[in-house]
Amino acid sequence: METTNHFGSGASRSMLENFPLFRTSDPDEARDRVSRVFCEHRLRVVSGGSRVGAEMYYRPIRGIGIGRMRYGASVAIDPGSLESFALIQMPIHGSEVVEHGGNTVDTNADVASVLSPSLSLRLRHGEDTEKLFIKIDRGVLERHCRQHLGGELKSPIEFCPAMSLLAPRSLPWVRLMKWLYEEVGQDSQGQGVILDSPLFAAQIEQMVITTLLLCQPHNYSDRLADDGPSIAPSFVRKVERFVEENADEPLTIGDLAEEAGVSTRSLFAGFRKYRNTTPMQYLKDVRLRRVHEDLLRATPQLTTVTTIAGRWGFSHLGHFTVDYKRCFGESPSVTLHR
Structure with missing residues (x-):
């Protein structure tokens, strides 16, 4: 069945062709x-046979x-579990058998x-199968859910591992995916508004995650x-919005309280009660995530961990490294050299 039933005429083998990653x-x-x-x-x-016709097209947008992608052959894939990200896979041709957390889904x-990141996973990808996918960083997903x-x-x-794209509750997800793929697909020169505007990219990230959390059943x-x-x-x-948009500025607790229009005491109480954290810890978490994103995009020969950390206000490299490892499970230098 062709994806025009769900994602519009753009859901074809030319989709995202402006962002080729590999072909082999x-x-x-x-x-x-x-x-x-x-x-x-x-x-x-x-x-x-022993060969494949694999290809992938990919574009990161903040935490998603x-x-x-396709393999061009019938392949068995065993990652154990995804650990650091969630993955939504939407076949546009063919089928795939997914064994996930004790459940089997014929997609x-x-x-x-x-x-889901924490559950066991094995896949059987059909020879004629091609799929769209959305990858969501686990830390970003959990942060949005906590908020x-x-x-x-x-x-x-x-999550429940099967999403019926025909079910009424899934329609907002289908509409969002149709719009997102078409919007990114029009960015033929890498200069589209999604990629140019950090604010708009943050809104896209939030929209995708919120729609998934509301449309797909989970615990x-x-x-x-x-x-x-x-x-x-x-x-x-x-x-929270102010911090997301101004994390590169030298913000103080006074600045945040002034922006909120409340006392610092009320601000601390609000974050402690509703977010189980402090305003300044929230700021640090956002900055750590921005460092992580920059390290993933950076070229090791052209920059250093110290430079990127300093850009986001981390002047003590030792303390920064400890905090970074606690958040992402690896040192910043490992992230930089991926």
């Missing part, structure tokens, strides 16, 4: 290149990545897979559906 017939090269975008995994060609043009809930997550987010769905008193007051959300 070598299975080992395909595994290596896919690992760089996702994670280490085992790849075995099941049928169709949008892409299209096709009507059924997408929603893969909506107004509290900490006591366990990892676990926090019931809490998200509760519009009770856990929703943070407007001054907390205002400061």
Whole structure:
């Protein structure tokens, strides 16, 4: 079944062709290149000989990545678990069998897979299968979920692994994906508004994650559906937006309280009650995420960890490295040299 039923006429084998990442017939090269975008995994060609016709098109947008890929052969893929990201896969041709957290999902043009970071995973990718995908950084996903809930997550987010693209609750996701792929696809020179504007990119990131959290069932769905008193007051959300947009500025707690229009005491109380953190820790977390994003994009021969950390206000490299490892599970130098 063609994707024009769901994602419009742009969902074809020319989609995202302005962002080619690789094309190869070598299975080992395909595994290596896919690992760089996702994670280490085992790849075995099941049928169709020892060669593949693999290709991937990919564009990161802050904490998410949008892409299209195929293997051109029937392959078995075993990553163990994704660990650091969630992955939504939407076949536009063919099918894929997904074994995930004890469940089996037969995906096709009507059924997408929603893969949680912490659950076991194995895939069987059909020879004629091609898929769109959305990759979401685990830390960014959990942060958005915490913000909506107004509290900490006591366990990892676990989604229902099957998403029916025909179900009424999935229609907002389908409409958003159709718009997003078409918008990015028009950016033929890499100069589109999504990529030019950090503010708009942040809104895209938030829209994708919020739509997923509201459309696809998961272990926090019931809490998200509760519009009770856990929703943070407007001054907390205002400061969060202000920090996101001005994290590169030398902000103080006084600056944040002035922006919120409340006392520093009220600001601390609001963040402690509804976010289980402090305003300045929230600022540090945002800056750490920005460093992480810059390190992933940087060329090691042209910059250093110290330069990028300093750009985001981290002057003590030792303390910064400890905080970075705690957030991302690796040293900043490892991230830079990926």
